[in-house]
Amino acid sequence: MNKRAIRVFAAAALFAPLLAFGQKNSCVECHSQLDDELKAPAAALAADIHAEFGLSCKDCHGGDPSQDDVDLAKDRTFRGSPKRQDIPQFCGACHADAAAMRAFNPALRTDQLSQYWTSRHGLLLKAGDTKAAVCTDCHGVHGIQSAKYPKSLTFPWNIPQTCGRCHADKAFMEPYRLPTGQLEDYKASVHARALLEKKDLSAPACNDCHGNHGAFPPSVSSVASVCRQCHPSTGELFMKSPHKKAFDEMGAGECEACHGNHKILVPSTAMIGTDDGATCAQCHDKGSRGFEAAAEFRRQLDGFESGFRAAEGLLAQAKQKGVEVSDVEFKLQDVNTLLVSAKNLTHGLDGAEIAKAVSEGEKALVGVRELGEKALDEARFRRRGLAVTTALLALFGVALALKIRHMTRGRVDKSRRVE
Ligand code: HEC
Ligand code: HEC
Ligand code: HEC
Ligand code: HEC
Ligand code: HEC
Ligand code: HEC
Ligand code: HEC
Numbered sequence: 001m002n003k004r005a006i007r008v009f010a011a012a013a014l015f016a017p018l019l020a021f022g023q024k025n026s027c028v029e030c031h032s033q034l035d036d037e038l039k040a041p042a043a044a045l046a047a048d049i050h051a052e053f054g055l056s057c058k059d060c061h062g063g064d065p066s067q068d069d070v071d072l073a074k075d076r077t078f079r080g081s082p083k084r085q086d087i088p089q090f091c092g093a094c095h096a097d098a099a100a101m102r103a104f105n106p107a108l109r110t111d112q113l114s115q116y117w118t119s120r121h122g123l124l125l126k127a128g129d130t131k132a133a134v135c136t137d138c139h140g141v142h143g144i145q146s147a148k149y150p151k152s153l154t155f156p157w158n159i160p161q162t163c164g165r166c167h168a169d170k171a172f173m174e175p176y177r178l179p180t181g182q183l184e185d186y187k188a189s190v191h192a193r194a195l196l197e198k199k200d201l202s203a204p205a206c207n208d209c210h211g212n213h214g215a216f217p218p219s220v221s222s223v224a225s226v227c228r229q230c231h232p233s234t235g236e237l238f239m240k241s242p243h244k245k246a247f248d249e250m251g252a253g254e255c256e257a258c259h260g261n262h263k264i265l266v267p268s269t270a271m272i273g274t275d276d277g278a279t280c281a282q283c284h285d286k287g288s289r290g291f292e293a294a295a296e297f298r299r300q301l302d303g304f305e306s307g308f309r310a311a312e313g314l315l316a317q318a319k320q321k322g323v324e325v326s327d328v329e330f331k332l333q334d335v336n337t338l339l340v341s342a343k344n345l346t347h348g349l350d351g352a353e354i355a356k357a358v359s360e361g362e363k364a365l366v367g368v369r370e371l372g373e374k375a376l377d378e379a380r381f382r383r384r385g386l387a388v389t390t391a392l393l394a395l396f397g398v399a400l401a402l403k404i405r406h407m408t409r410g411r412v413d414k415s416r417r418v419e
């Protein structure tokens with residue numbers, strides 16, 4: 001290829017999207033020459049999902065892209081830039097039209113607009129408050145990407161920031177008398193640690209608990225339904241427990257009453273019990289059945305856990321002394337599963353169930369402890385064996401030395417005699 005051909009080829013590649021549709025696009029051509037916010041849309045559109053599907057300026061704004069003249073390009077079909085309060089309808093013109101969207105992607109949902117009008121954001125906008133989030137606040141304007149792209153504003157890692165831009169802004173939220181600590185609290189939670197640090201996409205961002213388009217706080221009596229999507233066994237136990245009805249009656253937020261909502265921390269057995277710091281003591285007074293149960297659950301779990309730690313220590317000791325214990329470690333792992341499930345069972349508040357799980361676990365621990373003791377015995381036996389061998393070797397060494405001395409002395413005597 002000569003230089004000229006390369007240049008033509010490069011230009012063709014650059015304008016491939018235009019050539020692909022065999023159309024002139026004066027909107028891009030002219031806006032690329034303009035400044036700042038008039039130029040930005042033309043530059044950003046290249047990375048936009050709409051451009052990927054062959055859509056361009058005219059599909060959202062109208063106008064005639066075959067005309068170079070501004071006035072001819074902005075013909076009667078030109079809609080201009082939508083006002084903020086009109087944006088949901090503007091985007092919904094396509095996204096709520098199932099027939100139109102089917103031509104592009106039959107699997108894409110088309111309920112965003114109808115959901116949006118049911119959200120706190122939508123209700124507020126309808127009431128004339130343009131500070132409510134509209135489509136472009138969460139998706140961007142030019143340069144919109146699918147939530148599947150890690151750079152998208154709606155990719156799980158980026159969502160806390162996308163929502164926090166308004167919700168963590170004290171001045172912006174001031175008129176609503178809403179707390180603004182959600183982002184900061186969330187960032188300190190087990191969920192944020194999993195999502196943002198461990199990059200575990202199964203951990204929730206704001207939208208997993210609030211919905212994307214229908215964003216609302218879950219009502220107190222449906223928090224468990226939100227959490228149980230990802231914590232099914234815990235959710236099921238809670239729903240069957242006496243707490244379900246009691247919490248709904250007292251207006252306490254299900255899982256939230258004990259774990260919080262945004263700042264959920266690693267839970268521990270210390271939360272169960274009757275001392276002042278314990279969660280149970282916040283609601284149960286001395287003498288009540290809940291109080292007695294809390295004390296009993298704590299006693300059982302503490303007993304199981306300290307037995308578990310002792311067995312763990314035993315194996316660590318044996319391992320340090322060089323005994324192979326990996327088989328026993330596997331058995332201990334099984335006991336750990338029983339311990340975790342016994343802890344989980346506290347959500348059901350069924351004393352008999354908890355006692356059963358604890359006794360099964362403690363029985364398994366007896367076996368592990370026996371094997372651990374045996375491993376330690378083996379270590380002791382080996383050490384004793386080693387001591388005896390060392391002593392024997394030392395004895396042998398001394399005997400050998402004596403013998404050698406004896407023999408060489410004999411030789412010296414002989415040589416003297418020859419002299
Ligand atoms: C020859 C240059 C030229 C062409 C061609 C052109 N524009 Fe523009 N466009 C401008 C200029 C200059 C402005 C800013 C002044 C104005 O608002 O009229 C503008 C403004 C806009 C605005 C903002 C208007 C508002 O309401 O705030 C939009 C949206 C827009 N153009 C879209 C388009 C689209 C879509 C096309 C193609 C159909 C197009 N432009 C073609 C030069 C052009
Ligand atoms: C997916 C729909 C969509 C496409 C495609 C699109 N725009 Fe826009 N554009 C919008 C929306 C919505 C706004 C209003 C943004 C706002 O007010 O926050 C806007 C605003 C604008 C503005 C006003 C300045 C600004 O940034 O607020 C200009 C100029 C503009 N668009 C030009 C273009 C040009 C040129 C193209 C093609 C390169 C284009 N747009 C493609 C949706 C689109
Ligand atoms: C002219 C019709 C049209 C308009 C107007 C339009 N879109 Fe789209 N949009 C599409 C099509 C077609 C796709 C590609 C379908 C797909 O992504 O599978 C798409 C894709 C998307 C996606 C990615 C969906 C995904 O995950 O695959 C988002 C997000 C989106 N649009 C948001 C918006 C927003 C916000 C607006 C308003 C500023 C808007 N759209 C206006 C037609 C439109
Ligand atoms: C409060 C933020 C927010 C607002 C407002 C919002 N979206 Fe979304 N949208 C999201 C999030 C988050 C996702 C990604 C969901 C996921 O993880 O798949 C999404 C996904 C989408 C998708 C992909 C398909 C789907 O439904 O999952 C489309 C299309 C879309 N939004 C269009 C719109 C339109 C049109 C509007 C305005 C009527 C709008 N969105 C308003 C946050 C928002
Ligand atoms: C453009 C700013 C903005 C963005 C971005 C935004 N919000 Fe909002 N949000 C608001 C405003 C304003 C309110 C109204 C406060 C009220 O309820 O009176 C609100 C209300 C809410 C409420 C209802 C609170 C209540 O108790 O009334 C929830 C829940 C919510 N937003 C969640 C989200 C989530 C989740 C995201 C991100 C996916 C998000 N918001 C993004 C501005 C925003
Ligand atoms: C693990 C689930 C979960 C996650 C993740 C989550 N929330 Fe919430 N959020 C809740 C619950 C539960 C409530 C309280 C409902 C109640 O008690 O009325 C709530 C309440 C709210 C409220 C109402 C005001 C308040 O603080 O009580 C807003 C606004 C809000 N959340 C925004 C966010 C934002 C922004 C994020 C992301 C940074 C987020 N939430 C992440 C579960 C969650
Ligand atoms: C989208 C899924 C999802 C939702 C919804 C969710 N969680 Fe989680 N949660 C996770 C994941 C994943 C982890 C694991 C984090 C880790 O330890 O790596 C986790 C961890 C936890 C932990 C700590 C567990 C431990 O052993 O350290 C608690 C407690 C918890 N979540 C409670 C809740 C509550 C309460 C709600 C509802 C308000 C909730 N979760 C909603 C996915 C979710």
Ligand code: HEC
Nearest residue numbers: 224227231234235238254255258267268269271272343344
């Ligand atoms: C009455 C208080 C209370 C309620 C209500 C509650 N939890 Fe817990 N949760 C605890 C305590 C206490 C622990 C720690 C148990 C331990 O480590 O001994 C815990 C532990 C957990 C764990 C860690 C691992 C496990 O499975 O035990 C998760 C996950 C969890 N809770 C989720 C939830 C969810 C989801 C809900 C609502 C369906 C909920 N919790 C309701 C007190 C509560």
Ligand code: HEC
Nearest residue numbers: 242243246252257271272279280282283289290293294349
């Ligand atoms: C938000 C308040 C609250 C918290 C926190 C709480 N409970 Fe309860 N609990 C109640 C209410 C209300 C009832 C139903 C009335 C009653 O029996 O006292 C109840 C009932 C019970 C019952 C059934 C009692 C019966 O009569 O059969 C048990 C057992 C129980 N709770 C144990 C616990 C334990 C263990 C914890 C800590 C892990 C705990 N509760 C934390 C409010 C709470």
